[in-house]
Every structure is written in C-alpha cells, then in structure tokens.
Amino acid sequence: MRKNTRRPCAAVILPSRDSIAYRRCATLARQVAARGWDVLAIEPSRGATAVLRETGLEQGVRQYTLEVPGPEPFFGDTPSEKLLAELLTSHDVDVVHVHLAGELADAALLERSWLLGLPLVVSVHAGWAPPPSEAAQVFLTDQFTRADLVCVADHRGLLADWLDPGSPVLDHSSPGAGKGWSDVYRELAGDLEPPETDLTLSVVISTFQRPAALHDCLAALCAQTLPRERFQVVVVDDGSPDSAELVVLPFLDRLDLKFIRLEQNGGPGVARNAGLEAGRGDIVFFLDDDDEPAPRCLAEHLRTYVEHGNDVDAVLGWTGPTADRACSVEAWLAFRGTVYRSHDGLRHYGIGDWHQFWGGRSSIRRSVLGDARFEVPFAEDADLAYRLSRRPRGLRVVHNRHAVQRVRIGLDPVSLMRRAGRVGQARAHLAERHPDLRTHPAYRSTTYEATTRKVGRRTDARLRLMTTNLPTTVEELRRTHDPHGKGTLLDRVHQDLVTVSSIEASLGWLLVTRRTAARAEGRPLRVGISALSPLLDEVAAQLARAPSGSAMLVVGVPPGIAITAADIDVPCEFEVQAGQGADDLWRACDLVASFAPVDGHDPARHALPLPRGGIAETLRRLLDTRDLVGSFR
Numbered sequence: 001m002r003k004n005t006r007r008p009c010a011a012v013i014l015p016s017r018d019s020i021a022y023r024r025c026a027t028l029a030r031q032v033a034a035r036g037w038d039v040l041a042i043e044p045s046r047g048a049t050a051v052l053r054e055t056g057l058e059q060g061v062r063q064y065t066l067e068v069p070g071p072e073p074f075f076g077d078t079p080s081e082k083l084l085a086e087l088l089t090s091h092d093v094d095v096v097h098v099h100l101a102g103e104l105a106d107a108a109l110l111e112r113s114w115l116l117g118l119p120l121v122v123s124v125h126a127g128w129a130p131p132p133s134e135a136a137q138v139f140l141t142d143q144f145t146r147a148d149l150v151c152v153a154d155h156r157g158l159l160a161d162w163l164d165p166g167s168p169v170l171d172h173s174s175p176g177a178g179k180g181w182s183d184v185y186r187e188l189a190g191d192l193e194p195p196e197t198d199l200t201l202s203v204v205i206s207t208f209q210r211p212a213a214l215h216d217c218l219a220a221l222c223a224q225t226l227p228r229e230r231f232q233v234v235v236v237d238d239g240s241p242d243s244a245e246l247v248v249l250p251f252l253d254r255l256d257l258k259f260i261r262l263e264q265n266g267g268p269g270v271a272r273n274a275g276l277e278a279g280r281g282d283i284v285f286f287l288d289d290d291d292e293p294a295p296r297c298l299a300e301h302l303r304t305y306v307e308h309g310n311d312v313d314a315v316l317g318w319t320g321p322t323a324d325r326a327c328s329v330e331a332w333l334a335f336r337g338t339v340y341r342s343h344d345g346l347r348h349y350g351i352g353d354w355h356q357f358w359g360g361r362s363s364i365r366r367s368v369l370g371d372a373r374f375e376v377p378f379a380e381d382a383d384l385a386y387r388l389s390r391r392p393r394g395l396r397v398v399h400n401r402h403a404v405q406r407v408r409i410g411l412d413p414v415s416l417m418r419r420a421g422r423v424g425q426a427r428a429h430l431a432e433r434h435p436d437l438r439t440h441p442a443y444r445s446t447t448y449e450a451t452t453r454k455v456g457r458r459t460d461a462r463l464r465l466m467t468t469n470l471p472t473t474v475e476e477l478r479r480t481h482d483p484h485g486k487g488t489l490l491d492r493v494h495q496d497l498v499t500v501s502s503i504e505a506s507l508g509w510l511l512v513t514r515r516t517a518a519r520a521e522g523r524p525l526r527v528g529i530s531a532l533s534p535l536l537d538e539v540a541a542q543l544a545r546a547p548s549g550s551a552m553l554v555v556g557v558p559p560g561i562a563i564t565a566a567d568i569d570v571p572c573e574f575e576v577q578a579g580q581g582a583d584d585l586w587r588a589c590d591l592v593a594s595f596a597p598v599d600g601h602d603p604a605r606h607a608l609p610l611p612r613g614g615i616a617e618t619l620r621r622l623l624d625t626r627d628l629v630g631s632f633r
Helices: 022-034 079-090 108-115 134-144 158-162 181-189 211-222 245-251 268-278 297-311 329-336 380-389 413-433 435-439 451-467 470-479 489-520 536-545 582-588 615-623
Strands: 009-013 038-047 051-058 061-069 095-100 120-124 149-152 169-171 201-207 231-237 257-261 283-288 291-293 314-321 361-365 397-407 525-530 551-557 574-578
Touching: 009 022, 009 079, 022 038, 022 061, 022 181, 038 079, 051 079, 061 079, 079 108, 095 108, 095 181, 108 120, 108 134, 108 314, 108 329, 120 181, 201 211, 201 268, 201 297, 211 231, 211 245, 211 291, 231 245, 231 268, 245 257, 257 268, 268 283, 268 380, 283 291, 283 297, 297 314, 297 397, 314 329, 329 413, 329 489, 380 413, 413 435, 413 489, 413 615, 489 525, 489 615, 525 536, 525 582, 525 615, 536 551, 536 615, 551 582, 574 582
Parallel strands: 009 038, 009 095, 038 061, 095 120, 120 149, 149 169, 201 231, 201 283, 231 257, 314 397, 525 551, 551 574
Antiparallel strands: 051 061, 283 361, 291 397, 314 361
16 A cells, blocks of 8 residues: 655744744754654744745754734734745645744734644743733633643743633643653644555535636645545536536546536535445545545545544544635634634544534445435435434544645625525424424524524624625724723624624524414415515515415505505515504514514514525525425535
8 A cells, every 4th residue: 555655744933033932942843853854944023024935944944934014913814824824734734833932923823723723732931921902812812722732831820811721731841751842743743644444435526616616626635645546536516507527527537536417406415415326435525615625634534434443433524714714804703603613612533413414524434324315405414414313323423623624715704694594494494304403402502592682683783794894904803992892893793793693593493483383374474575675576586486375475565655456566476565664564474575673573473584695595495395495505
C-alpha cells in the first residue's frame, strides 16, 4: 500500500520581536524542526499595509514576516489575518501554536484557527495582558476555551480570570512530563498516515446548478492523502438545467469517478439514493457540492471506523469556512452561534446521538444502512437517522474533528435567514412523520415557545441585517462599542441574526402546525394578502397550483379603498375581507403574505407571516404535499 510521505507541519505565530519571549519561542520552533517537522514561523511586525513575506530558511524553519497595519482592531477580519489563513491552508498545516506576548499577536487569530478546524495551542507569556474592554474579555474567555491546549507562565490570577476550569492548562516551561513540543503537536495532530484497512469508501456528491462549487469540491478530492485506489466518487446531477457533465469530465482520469444525471430535480434525498445504489464502498460519505474536504478528510473518516470498530455506526466531521471566508464577518456570524453549524459541545472522538448525523458532512457504514434509504427530499438526513436510531442498538455517531471540510457559499445573512425558515418547516414535517419528535429537545425547544415574545422584534432586527453593508461598515462594527456595555456592534448584529433565525425557524414550524390543524378541521388554509400588495398575483398563481381545497385566498381591502370582488382578477378561489385595518386580516387568516405583525400580535390567535424566502417556494413546500418538497438549495 502506498505510504503518505508528507512531513507533519506546524505553524508557530511568534510574539513581536521586541518582546522578551521572542528569542525563546524562535528557539523552540527550531527544536521542533529538528524533530522532523516542517515549521512555519510567522513573525508579526508593523507595516503600512498587510503583507505576508517569506524571508528565508533557518535551521529547517521557514521564516515569514506578517506586516500588520496599525492600530490593528481586536475583532479580526483584517487583511493580515486573511493572508495568514490562506498560508495555513495552502501548506496543509496540522497544528497552530500562537504565542501571546505582545499586542501584535492578536487573540482573534485563535478564532480563525478554530474556524479552519486546526488543532490549536496557545502560550500566554509573562507580561501579556488582554485589552481592557469588557468585550475583549468576553471574547478572550470564549476563544481560550476553544483551544486544545492553553499554557501559561503563571497560573495565578490568569487562570481565575481568563481560563474556563475545563480548559487543559499546563505550565509553559514543561508542556508534558518528558515531552517536547513536537510530541505535544503530534498528539494534537493525530496520525497523518491513512489507516491500514480493507474498508473501502464511496463519496456521493449531490449537485444542482453549481458548476464552480462542484469543480472546487472535485479538485479538493484530488488532493486527498487517502490514495486514489482506496475511494470512489459518485456525482449525481439532480436535474440541473445545464448538465454538470462538462465539469466532471476533466476529473475522470484523476479520480475513480462515476457520473449520474437525473432527469428531474428531486432534492438531495433522491440524489443521494441514486448515488448510494451506484456506489460500492463499505463506507458511504455524503458530500454536498459546495463542500471542500481538507486533504486528510477521507482518511480521517475511515480511521474512525478502524479505531472504534463496532462502536461507531456513522462519523460526523468538522465544517468551517474556506480560507478566503474565514476572516469574513459573514463566517463569524454563521459559525459563532447556532445559525449554521455549531461544533460547541462536540468532542474529538466523542459519541453523539442520531441528530448529529448531518447531511453533507457525515459518513455511515453500508451495513448499518441495510435496506434503509432516504425517504424525503428535504431534511432527508434527520429522517433517515431517526429511523435508524429506532433499532435496538440505536445509531452511534462519532465526531472526528480532524475530518475537516470547508464551505464558502450560503453564509450571508439573507441565506442564513431563509435557511432557518426552511429548517423550521422541515422539523415540523418530520414531527408529523415521527410524533415523538414533537417534544424532542433537538427539534421543538423553547425556541418555538418563544415566538410570541420575539415575533414583534422580527422586522427591526431583519431591517438592521438587510441595511447593514457588512463589507464597508466592518470597521465601525468592530471599533464601536454598545453604549450599554454589552459588546461591540458586531455582537449586536450577530444577536440580530440569531434572533431572526430563531423566529424564522419558529414560523416554519408553526405554519406547518397551522396547516395540519386546518386539514384536521376539514377546511382550507386561509392565506391573506392586501388587495394593494404587489405580491397578490404571485400568491394567487401559487395557490391556483396547489391541491384542490388545500388553501383559500383572502384579499384584504384597506379602509377607504373601493375594491369589490368584481375588481379582483385572480386564477384561484378567493374571498374579500373588508375591514378597518390590517388587524382584521390578521385575525381572519392562518397566514398573511404581505403585512408586518400588528401591535400585540399573538401567534396562537392571529395569522402568521411567511418565513423569509421565495413566495412560490415557501407556499409550495407548505401546501403541495404532506411530505417535504424542495431542498436547501
């Protein structure tokens, strides 16, 4: 079997040259290089613009100077950090060691390394102190707990003030009994060689009309440390108007690759079933077309099955942004909380429950699947995992943080808001299929009960997100503190996104519940809209395509406007609601497509607004079928 001959690689972020710790840290980097490591030593310095420059090779250590414009903001997203993130990924770094001893070694570097999924060591040297603001202290406390290892020169005071009791803390002068830094790095990086096993792997990629993303995904698969003969790739084009075949063709001689084109778009579940049937591997890894697996990703999935044996049924990898997005505000917003993927609480090689089988970043044993297949096009991963979990042994999902993959699209606030609404609808549909899920904490948590309190904040929070030009106002966001002393404006924007996302998910859930109640009562779902709304024709056209008797259009006529049923020309069944104002329409319908909630809006008694997103897509998913229609795309 072909061996991987790549040497392990460590990136050492040195303190500034004028710190007393600089010489000692540079010496430690050379000692690690002498133990067989490729070492990148990055020294920050002041400069007029952000520049990363390689300055030479010294005793096996590749030297870099990172010029940082000053004063450097504390919350990252700077050009210098972007250059550093690209260096870390281009050299396939296995571990990052950040030395905090001066102001230039910005603690935001910790978060960037974490977002990239890289094992992280932090050394806090004597004389270093965090910035004095409250926001900086909160940030540091959070970031230190994300590190794999925190070493301090003096435990007293620093431990109590900055380190979570659960964080591993070792004395800086002795990283471990009888161990040098190369040994510590090796433990954190793990085994770099692909595992010795007869297990084979099939990578199933479902794609729909994203040729550039698919190309980058396939290119990343070509760079895997797992030898080409050890895995197969199946690309399933889910009915794209423009076939993905031209994207696939250049990779046929670089990968063991099979291409399948479906005639109609059926959603990820249908596409993954087609790929599953065409695959031959013992392990099936479901990948989305916008994912870019890091070089060790496939090998780490296989390694988990080898090392855990029958204790593992499925493997969940790590997901973060690509290097070019790791320093963006959007990535910070998406991954810091729970609006996209949250790895908080997950431990390396920890065993999780079925709901951690996340589509597009999980693999599973074919023997565990048996005859089970994806049965719904949307939220197909959760539905399949829940059914498998009902077996006597359940579904044991192991998290491997070294199985890293990264995404670059779908992280903007609008996409995240729309995604949250679809997630809410999907969870409610799944609760219809599996009634036990109605009370499952991973599905119907207090988020849904909190809608009454939050829905009134939806418009203001969403308006701030939509009108904030993040790329041009990031400096203001980072530098301006909340007058109430609760963080920066960036924290407030993130809180807005969390608020709106939870509301959108709640609305998705509650609308499906409202639709189910209407069916149980034997009546159509009442969909309200103003007679003056520019969306009237679009909503009416969608209701005309809905199953007979599933919905009734209610056209609200504002006071003082002389409009009768004879003046309204729409292709669906409708009635006219002439009232004193918007409140009457909200009280007369199940959902309203074009009004903001009135004061005192009660989701239990009043109509609900639609989640954000396309009107046609949202109504189709709500009305067309008892199951799920469409996809996250």
